[in-house]
Amino acid sequence: MSAWRFSRYFLGSAPSITEARRFVAALLRGWPMVGDAELIVSELATNAIRHSASGRFGGRFLVSVQAHPDRLWLGVLDEGGPSSPRVFRPCPGGEGGRGLLVVATLALDWGVWGDEHGRTVWAVLDAALRGASS
Ligand SMILES: Nc1ncnc2c1ncn2[C@@H]1O[C@H](COP(=O)(O)OP(=O)(O)OP(=O)(O)O)[C@@H](O)[C@H]1O
């Protein structure tokens, strides 16, 4: 299987979370990590809308998928803002603050590029690792 890449913009409002998940599911049909990829993109799209300027009226975010035979790179580029993505320590009974923890748990690697003008939160999934654990 050859490497490929795909990107698509979504409007920064709630219906785009499902649309972004479906976009990734359609691109990755048949891949072992499609479920993890859907979950990660849902969390990152939700964060872009809720925590960045992408969620303002007229805002948008960009979902990118880069596929290699056994590895997948997912990225969500938002429109920035004052706050930065950070993983909260699990707090028993606490509400919220779990999305990036889920991303960090599922991904082989993940990180953030950018600044207040726009940030990409990215994650790498490994087909071989997923195959071994599921
Ligand atoms: N794209 C982003 N831009 C700016 N800040 C972000 C972004 N994503 C996450 N953050 C910050 O990192 C924190 C942790 O994100 P996380 O997704 O783990 O939790 P949450 O969104 O607050 O709650 P939950 O995802 O459980 O509903 C957020 O509360 C927010 O302050």
Ligand SMILES: [Mg+2]
């Ligand atoms: Mg979140």
